Every structure is written in structure tokens, then in C-alpha cells.
Amino acid sequence: MSSIGVGFILIVLGLLGTLAWLIALIDALRRPTGAWESAGQNQLVWVLVIVLANFIGAVLYWIIARPQLQKN
Numbered sequence: 001m002s003s004i005g006v007g008f009i010l011i012v013l014g015l016l017g018t019l020a021w022l023i024a025l026i027d028a029l030r031r032p033t034g035a036w037e038s039a040g041q042n043q044l045v046w047v048l049v050i051v052l053a054n055f056i057g058a059v060l061y062w063i064i065a066r067p068q069l070q071k072n
Contacts, residue, residue, distance in 0.1 A: 017054075020062075021054055021057075021058045023058075024057075024061045025051065025058070028043065028046050028065070031043065031069055035072055038072040039068040039069045039071070039072050040068070041065050041068060041069065046061055049061065
């Protein structure tokens with residue numbers, strides 16, 4: 001595989017990771033406070049996890065917090 005192909009793949013993966021991060025951040029910020037309280041989660045903590053842990057924080061939000069928020 002040429003170096004141009006590898007670079008292109010890395011750019012696409014970076015853009016997809018950034019998009020996933022941005023969507024998770026917007027989703028967490030738009031949820032009402034009542035949804036967070038009834039799910040037993042803390043909105044500020046999750047926003048900080050998403051912001052500080054970047055893509056990993058977004059993945060954790062999608063796996064841990066979001067399903068609990070959608071149940072309520």
C-alpha cells in the first residue's frame with residue numbers, strides 16, 4: 001500500500017473519530033437534566049469524560065451512559 005493510501009485512511013479515520021466525538025458531546029449537552037437525574041448519571045461528569053478523553057470518552061458515553069438515559 002502506498003504512503004498516500006495510508007495517509008488518506010488515517011485522515012478518514014481521524015475525521016470519523018472527530019465526528020463521533022462531536023455527536024456524543026452534542027447528545028450529552030442536549031439531554032434534559034431530568035433525564036440525567038432519573039438515570040442516576042451526572043451530566044457534567046460525562047461531558048468532561050467526552051471532552052478530556054476524546055474518542056475513547058465518546059465511545060464510553062455511547063456504551064455506558066446513553067443506554068441508561070434512553071431507558072428513562
